[in-house]
Amino acid sequence: MCFLKPGHTHLDADQLFSRLSVAIANFGCLTFKDLIILIRNSYKQTGGVFGEEGAVPQWVALSHLYAIREWLEPHMCGLHNLRQFYHFAFVIENGEVMMHYKQWSSEKWDEKKYPPLQILEGLPSGIPSLIKPDYEAIELKKLENMVEKCSEIGAFQNDDVEQWTEFLEEEKKKAEMYEEAELVDLGSFMSTFT
Secondary structure, eight states: OBOOOTTOOOOHHHHHHHHHHHHHHHHOOOSHHHHHHHHHHHOOOOOOSSOOTTOOOOOOOOOOEEOHHHHHGGGBOOOOSOTTOOEEEEEEETTEEEEEEESOTTSOOOTTTSOOEEOBSSOOOSOOOEEOOOHHHHTHHHHHHHHHHHHHTTSSOHHHHHHHHHHHHHHHHHHHHHHHOSSOOGGGGOOOOO
8 A cells, every 4th residue: 555745746636536527627527427427428548657547537426324433443553653564464364463564665574664554453253334324314305305406407317317216216215224334235236237
């Protein structure tokens, strides 16, 4: 895992979001499907050290999130005084999760100069807790009304209305499931966007 030095954090990701912002301003984006098309078409890799000519951005739609940090926190070892380091490697050595670190990419990994640190004092059991969305804050009914109004004034075409209606129906099912869920079968609500 590598981080850039403060003041040097302009990345390809900045350019990608800049191009996406311009594409949204020029073409509009009314549905998730529109967003995926814009992501695919607004930025293409032109080469360089880490990309291949013509590579396009990849995306994934996450159905559920889990509280990984909270799950690991009781088992974490304290880490301090690492602000000057920008390169980290996490490995399992003799059954222990260890972190190697160095300041610059040009340096060699040197265990004598930077002794590896143990990350976990033990392994957590079970699986992390499910992070439940706040469907009261999302106000699905308000979104349904918005779709209806956009359809009435001609801002949405039939395909747009169908996509939004399908999305909102799926979210209603998820909201009902989340009310009682402790753990979720991820396969049940996975959506495929093409």
